[in-house]
Amino acid sequence: MNERTLQGIHHVTAIAGDPQENVDFYVGVLGLRLVKRSVNQDDPGTYHLFYADAIGSPGTDLTFFAWPGALHGREGAGQATTVALAVPQTGLEYWMKRLASHDVAFEGPVHRFDEEVIAFSDVHGQALELVAAPDALSRQWHAWDGGPVPAEAAIRGLHGITIKEAAEDPTVPFLTGTLGFRPVGAVGGRRRFAVGPGGSGAWLDLLVTPGASRGRVAVGTIHHIAWRTPDDEQQRQWWQQINEAGVPISDIIDRFWFHSIYFREPGGVLFEIATDGPGFTVDETADGLGTRLVLPPWLEPHRAEIESRLPPIELPQLERAR
Ligand code: ZN
Numbered sequence: 001m002n003e004r005t006l007q008g009i010h011h012v013t014a015i016a017g018d019p020q021e022n023v024d025f026y027v028g029v030l031g032l033r034l035v036k037r038s039v040n041q042d043d044p045g046t047y048h049l050f051y052a053d054a055i056g057s058p059g060t061d062l063t064f065f066a067w068p069g070a071l072h073g074r075e076g077a078g079q080a081t082t083v084a085l086a087v088p089q090t091g092l093e094y095w096m097k098r099l100a101s102h103d104v105a106f107e108g109p110v111h112r113f114d115e116e117v118i119a120f121s122d123v124h125g126q127a128l129e130l131v132a133a134p135d136a137l138s139r140q141w142h143a144w145d146g147g148p149v150p151a152e153a154a155i156r157g158l159h160g161i162t163i164k165e166a167a168e169d170p171t172v173p174f175l176t177g178t179l180g181f182r183p184v185g186a187v188g189g190r191r192r193f194a195v196g197p198g199g200s201g202a203w204l205d206l207l208v209t210p211g212a213s214r215g216r217v218a219v220g221t222i223h224h225i226a227w228r229t230p231d232d233e234q235q236r237q238w239w240q241q242i243n244e245a246g247v248p249i250s251d252i253i254d255r256f257w258f259h260s261i262y263f264r265e266p267g268g269v270l271f272e273i274a275t276d277g278p279g280f281t282v283d284e285t286a287d288g289l290g291t292r293l294v295l296p297p298w299l300e301p302h303r304a305e306i307e308s309r310l311p312p313i314e315l316p317q318l319e320r321a322r
Contacts, residue, residue: 004237005180006195007228008202009158010258010274011050011061012083014222015073017124019047019066020313025123026051028316029102030085031149032062034290035280037313040065041255044299045309053157054144056257056280056289058228059201060157067219068311072125076215077166078268080222081207082127084117084159086136086200091153092116095130098149113185113192125220131159133200150321160203161225162190163269166212171267175204178245179227179265195227214268224262226272232259238273256296257282291315 016022026032026049036050047066050056062083075081087095092109099106099120106120109132116132136156143151165171168191175181181193181204191206217223229235235252239261242249249263258274265271283294293310295303 004234006238006273007230007276008059008196009161010058010226010228010272010276011063012080012158012161012222012226013048013063013065013224014083014126015070015124015217015219016049016064016066016122016126017070017219018068019049019064019311021123022049022064022066023313024316026062026064028148028318029098029104031144031147031154031321033144033147034315035061036063036257036284036294037290037292038294038296039299039306039310041296041299044295044302044306047310047313049313050280050290052280054142055286057140057142057157058276059139060141060155062158065223071218073218073221074216075127075164075221077164077209077212079215079217080161080163080225080269081215082119082129082162083222084129084131084161084203086133086139086156086159087130087154088136088152088156089116089132089134092118092130092132094150094153112187112190121220126222129159130155131200133159135200139200146318146320148318148321157201159200160192160205161222162205162207163225163267164207164209164212164215165267166208166210167267168206168208171206171265171269174245174247174266175206178242178247224270224272226260226274228276229273230276232275235259235261235273235275254296 032051035052035056040046040048050063052060106118108118109116139156141156181195184194185192193204260274
């Protein structure tokens with residue numbers, strides 16, 4: 001048994017349209033905290049917005065590149081399609097009322113594995129699920145007391161990710177052989193895999209649609225999924241193992257809040273393996289997270305130019321949870 005395992009989802013990065021609409025939805029409706037207001041390090045004239053629990057605990061982080069005015073993407077094979085977010089089992093009633101009161105149409109709840117699931121889309125068409133998971137309450141999570149959702153119903157982090165492929169091969173052998181995922185069940189054409197500890201935050205669901213055409217990554221679709229590794233040493237070992245499997249892989253990239261390697265699983269979905277540290281409080285206090293534009297040190301000399309290219313965004317006026 002390999003002792004080095006991925007520890008679940010580190011973050012998911014998707015593509016939004018207008019950044020203010022993105023903030024209004026994820027903070028104002030879903031009640032996540034904007035924990036980092038930064039720029040896409042590969043395209044510094046555009047925002048990279050990070051939403052998470054109060055302090056950006058590993059596994060709670062959903063992030064967006066904002067591409068205002070860009071084309072919408074198309075869901076298809078070789079793509080991660082749906083982000084599932086965990087909520088306490090007692091919280092689903094609350095969420096159905098809350099989504100309805102914000103005019104967000106949803107489907108469900110439906111029963112899937114041992115979960116209840118409601119499905120909807122964000123303001124730019126990104127497919128989302130809220131999953132009432134039996135183990136949601138045992139997750140590492142910090143309540144944000146400035147948020148609009150009461151802690152007992154609040155989103156507890158990323159629950160799982162759904163990817164779509166035209167065939168099981170060669171994705172499944174790569175997941176199970178190289179990355180250490182384990183098949184744990186199947187229901188209605190959905191195959192579930194667990195990684196590391198398994199459970200909420202460590203699920204990958206695979207939907208196979210034979211003959212499906214390739215998706216197009218743009219507004220309203222997922223850009224990549226990052227998996228957790230505890231430290232730099234294990235990350236180096238993953239790099240070596242994936243490289244030896246013949247899969248093209250990036251160098252180790254310093255993202256300042258974590259270190260990352262990128263590669264495509266052979267079906268086409270862009271994966272990242274990211275370290276848990278240093279974390280989001282390395283350059284801001286926990287209280288101040290997300291309140292100002294932060295740049296990694298190597299972009300700081302260009303701050304004035306970067307700020308002049310970014311549209312202003314504001315946190316929504318929130319009715320605080322009682
Ligand atoms: Zn990433």
